[in-house]
Amino acid sequence: xxxxxxxxxxxxxxxxxxxxxxxxxxxxxxxxxxxxxxxxxxxxxxxxxxxxxxxxxxxxxxxxxxxxxxxxxxxxxxxxxxxxxxxxxxxxxxxxxxxxxxxxxxxxxxxxxxxxxxxxxxxxxxxxxxxxxxxxxxxxxxxxxxxxxxxxxxxxxxxxxxxxxxxxxxxxxxxxxxxxxxxxxxxxxxxxxxxxxxxxxxxxxxxxxxxxxxxxxxxxxxxxxxxxxxxxxxxxxxxxxxxxxxxxxxxxxxxxxxxxxxxxxxxxxxxxxxxxxxxxxxxxxxxxxxxxxxxxxxxxxxxxxxxxxxxxxxxxxxxxxxxxxxxxxxxxxxxxxxxxxxxxxxxxxxxxxxxxxxxxxxxxxxxxxxxxxxxxxxxxxxxxxxxxxxxxxxxxxxxxxxxxxxxxxxxxxxxxxxxxxxxxxxxxxxxxxxxxxxxxxxxxxxxxxxxxxxxxxxxxxxxxxxxxxxxxxxxxxxxxxxxxxxxxxxxxxxxxxxxxxxxxxxxxxxxxxxxxxxxxxxxxxxxxxxxxxxxxxxxxxxxxxxxxxxxxxxxxxxxxxxxxxxxxxxxxxxxxxxxxxxxxxxxxxxxxxxxxxxxxxxxxxxxxxxxxxxxxxxxxxxxxxxxxxxxxxxxxxxxxxxxxxxxxxxxxxxxxxxxxxxxxxxxxxxxxxxxxxxxxxxxxxxxxxxxxxxxxxxxxxxxxxxxxxxxxxxxxxxxxxxxxxxxxxxxxxxxxxxxx
Numbered sequence: 001x002x003x004x005x006x007x008x009x010x011x012x013x014x015x016x017x018x019x020x021x022x023x024x025x026x027x028x029x030x031x032x033x034x035x036x037x038x039x040x041x042x043x044x045x046x047x048x049x050x051x052x053x054x055x056x057x058x059x060x061x062x063x064x065x066x067x068x069x070x071x072x073x074x075x076x077x078x079x080x081x082x083x084x085x086x087x088x089x090x091x092x093x094x095x096x097x098x099x100x101x102x103x104x105x106x107x108x109x110x111x112x113x114x115x116x117x118x119x120x121x122x123x124x125x126x127x128x129x130x131x132x133x134x135x136x137x138x139x140x141x142x143x144x145x146x147x148x149x150x151x152x153x154x155x156x157x158x159x160x161x162x163x164x165x166x167x168x169x170x171x172x173x174x175x176x177x178x179x180x181x182x183x184x185x186x187x188x189x190x191x192x193x194x195x196x197x198x199x200x201x202x203x204x205x206x207x208x209x210x211x212x213x214x215x216x217x218x219x220x221x222x223x224x225x226x227x228x229x230x231x232x233x234x235x236x237x238x239x240x241x242x243x244x245x246x247x248x249x250x251x252x253x254x255x256x257x258x259x260x261x262x263x264x265x266x267x268x269x270x271x272x273x274x275x276x277x278x279x280x281x282x283x284x285x286x287x288x289x290x291x292x293x294x295x296x297x298x299x300x301x302x303x304x305x306x307x308x309x310x311x312x313x314x315x316x317x318x319x320x321x322x323x324x325x326x327x328x329x330x331x332x333x334x335x336x337x338x339x340x341x342x343x344x345x346x347x348x349x350x351x352x353x354x355x356x357x358x359x360x361x362x363x364x365x366x367x368x369x370x371x372x373x374x375x376x377x378x379x380x381x382x383x384x385x386x387x388x389x390x391x392x393x394x395x396x397x398x399x400x401x402x403x404x405x406x407x408x409x410x411x412x413x414x415x416x417x418x419x420x421x422x423x424x425x426x427x428x429x430x431x432x433x434x435x436x437x438x439x440x441x442x443x444x445x446x447x448x449x450x451x452x453x454x455x456x457x458x459x460x461x462x463x464x465x466x467x468x469x470x471x472x473x474x475x476x477x478x479x480x481x482x483x484x485x486x487x488x489x490x491x492x493x494x495x496x497x498x499x500x501x502x503x504x505x506x507x508x509x510x511x512x513x514x515x516x517x518x519x520x521x522x523x524x525x526x527x528x529x530x531x532x533x534x535x536x537x538x539x540x541x542x543x544x545x546x547x548x549x550x551x552x553x554x555x556x557x558x559x560x561x562x563x564x565x566x567x568x569x570x571x572x573x574x575x576x577x578x579x580x581x582x583x584x585x586x587x588x589x590x591x592x593x594x595x596x597x598x599x600x601x602x603x604x605x606x607x608x609x610x611x612x613x614x615x616x617x618x619x620x621x622x623x624x625x626x627x628x629x630x631x632x633x634x635x636x637x638x639x640x641x642x643x644x645x646x647x648x649x650x651x652x653x654x655x656x657x658x659x660x661x662x663x664x665x666x667x668x669x670x671x672x673x674x675x676x677x678x679x680x681x682x683x684x685x686x687x688x689x690x691x692x693x694x695x696x697x698x699x700x701x702x703x704x705x706x707x708x709x710x711x712x713x714x715x716x717x718x719x720x721x722x723x724x725x726x727x728x729x730x731x732x733x734x735x736x737x738x739x740x
Contacts, residue, residue, distance in 0.1 A: 677730040
C-alpha cells in the first residue's frame with residue numbers, strides 16, 4: 001500500500017510495522033456537520049479506507065450494493081454528500097455514479113481523505129442576522145374574544161349557577177359566541193355575552209365547558225379526567241336485571257329496576273372506580289344503571305350493545321383511551337428544546353439571504369390531552385414551534401394536518417383542537433395555514449369506538465368555528481379547508497389542499513353508505529367511503545379552484561403546495577413511486593385526483609415541491625418534474641422508524657427557498673428518519689397504524705387467516721384492482737436539499 005507523504009505528515013501516522021494507526025478512525029480538521037442533507041459538494045480527491053466499505057447505487061443504506069473497497073484501497077472520488085444519517089463520497093466510473101459511506105457522524109471518518117473539507121457551498125462563513133420586512137396581514141382585533149362550546153350550555157341571567165334564563169337559551173356543542181369579559185363566582189368562571197352569562201370553567205372540578213379563542217388566551221389548563229361522556233346508543237341487558245339510581249353511585253337513591261332482556265336507549269356513559277353506567281331518561285329525568293363491572297384485568301358486561309351496524313357487536317368504552325399521565329422528564333425535555341432551537345437558529349442564519357423565504361412546517365402532532373404523556377407533550381412542541389417562528393421572523397407557518405389525534409368524545413376533541421390552535425396563534429405576527437388531516441374531525445372515534453355514529457364527529461361548521469380566528473384570514477377559501485396565501489413582497493406563494501374533501505353526510509345518525517364518485521361515476525356502497533378518517537378524496541370544485549389559482553400566477557412566481565396526504569398519480573393509478581404511503585389512502589384515492597395531478601404537473605416550472613405528512617416517515621421522490629416530499633410525525637411514538645427513544649424532541653422543518661437559485665433547503669428540528677422498509681405481511685397484520693385498539697391474539701390470528709384465504713371480493717373491491725400490491729414498503733429517509 002502506497003500513501004502519499006503529505007497524508008502521512010498531515011495525520012501524523014506511523015506506518016512502520018503494519019501501522020496500527022490505520023485501524024482507528026481519522027478525525028478531520030475541517031469537517032463541518034452543517035452540511036445540507038442531499039446537496040452534493042463537487043470537489044475531487046482520494047480516500048483510503050481503514051476497513052472494508054461498500055458503495056451503493058444511491059446514497060442510502062437500503063440501496064443496491066455496487067462495489068466493495070478493502071482496507072487501504074485507493075478510492076478516487078468526484079464529490080461529497082450528506083444523506084441518510086451518513087457522509088458519502090460520490091464516485092463516477094465509466095459514466096456510472098455510486099456512493100461510498102465514509103462516516104456516520106461529523107469528525108469521524110472511516111479512513112484518510114486527501115481533501116478533508118466537508119462544507120456546503122450555501123453556508124455563509126460569517127453569518128449575520130438578515131433584516132426581513134414584516135408583511136402586513138389582516139390582524140385580529142383585540143376586542144374580538146370568542147368562545148366555542150364543547151358541550152351544550154345554558155345561559156344564565158347572572159353569574160350564578162342556578163340563575164337559568166327563562167325561556168331557556170342553549171349554546172350547542174361546537175357553536176361560537178363572542179364575549180366581553182370573564183367574571184367569577186363560587187369558583188365558577190362565567191363569560192359575559194350579549195345573551196347573558198355563560199359558564200366557562202368549574203375551577204373546583206378543574207373542568208372547562210369549552211375553549212377560548214382570543215388574543216389573550218393563556219397556556220392551556222389540562223382538565224382532569226371527567227367521569228361522564230355524552231354518547232347515544234341502545235343496550236340490551238341479556239344476562240341479569242339491574243337497579244336504576246338517581247346518580248352513578250350504588251349509595252344513591254333507587255328509582256326502579258330493569259328486568260333481564262330490557263332494551264334501553266341511553267344518552268351517556270359514566271365510569272366510577274369499579275363500574276360503568278348508562279344514563280337513560282325516565283319520567284323526564286336522568287337515571288343511571290350499571291352495565292359493566294370493571295376488574296383490574298377483566299370486564300363483566302351485563303348485556304350487549306345494539307349499535308345498528310353489522311360490523312360492530314360492542315362499542316369500545318370511551319374511557320379506555322383516557323389514562324392521563326404526567327409528562328416524563330419535562331424539565332430535561334424543555335432544556336433539550338431550547339438547545340435545539342438555538343442550534344437551528346444558528347444554521348438558519350448561515351444560509352439565509354435577503355431574498356430567502358423561510359416557512360415553518362409541522363405535521364402529525366396528534367395532540368391529545370387525555371390519552372398519554374406522549375400525545376400530551378406535543379402541545380409543548382406546538383408552542384415551541386410558534387415561538388421559534390416569531391423570534392426568527394419566519395415568512396409563514398404551516399401545520400400540515402393531524403393537529404389532534406381525534407380519538408376522544410366530541411367535547412374533549414373540541415377542547416384539544418382549540419388548545420392546539422391557540423398554541424400556534426402568533427396574533428398575526430406570522431401567517432398561519434392549517435390543512436385538514438384524517439384525524440382532525442374526530443371521525444376516528446366514530447369509526448373505532450362509537451360504531452360509525454356521527455354524533456361525536458366535528459362537522460365542517462364546528463371546525464370552521466375553531467379555526468377562523470386563528471388562521472390568517474385571506475388564506476382560506478370560504479367554508480373550505482383549502483386556500484392560497486400570497487406572501488407580501490415575495491415571489492413565493494403557498495397553497496394548502498384538502499386531501500379529505502368529503503361532505504358531512506349522515507343517515508339516521510350513521511355515516512351515509514351510498515356515494516356516487518365524480519368524475520369516475522362509480523357508485524360506492526361501503527360505509528368507509530364517507531369517513532374522512534378512512535378515505536382520501538379531492539372534489540372537483542377544489543381541483544377547479546387550484547387550476548384557476550395556478551393559472552393566475554405570474555411567470556416569475558413560484559408556489560409551494562401542501563397536502564396532508566400525498567396525491568395519486570393520474571397515469572400509474574397509485575401513489576407517486578417509489579414514494580411510500582398507506583396504499584388504501586392514496587392508491588385508492590377518490591374524486592378528481594387525475595385532473596389535480598395533471599394540473600400540478602402542467603405547472604411544474606413554478607411548483608417548488610408538494611409537501612405532505614400522514615405516513616409518519618421522512619421520504620422524498622421526484623416524478624414528472626415535481627419534488628414530492630414527506631415530513632415525519634412530530635409525535636414520537638407513532639413514527640414508523642422509531643427504533644430508539646426519541647421522546648425528548650419532536651420533529652418539524654424549516655423550508656428555506658431561494659427563488660433565484662431555484663433551491664429548497666430543508667432544515668430539521670429534532671428527529672430525522674433514515675431509510676428503511678417494512679414487509680407487507682407485517683404491515684397488513686397489524687393494521688394501518690391509525691387504529692388505537694389492541695387486538696387480541698385470536699383476532700390477530702383471524703386476520704392472518706383471512707390474508708391466506710380471502711373472502712370473495714365485492715364489486716367495490718374488484719374496482720380497486722388489487723392496488724395494495726407493494727409487498728415491500730420502503731422509504732428514503734430525510735433529505736435536506738432540492739432543486740426545482
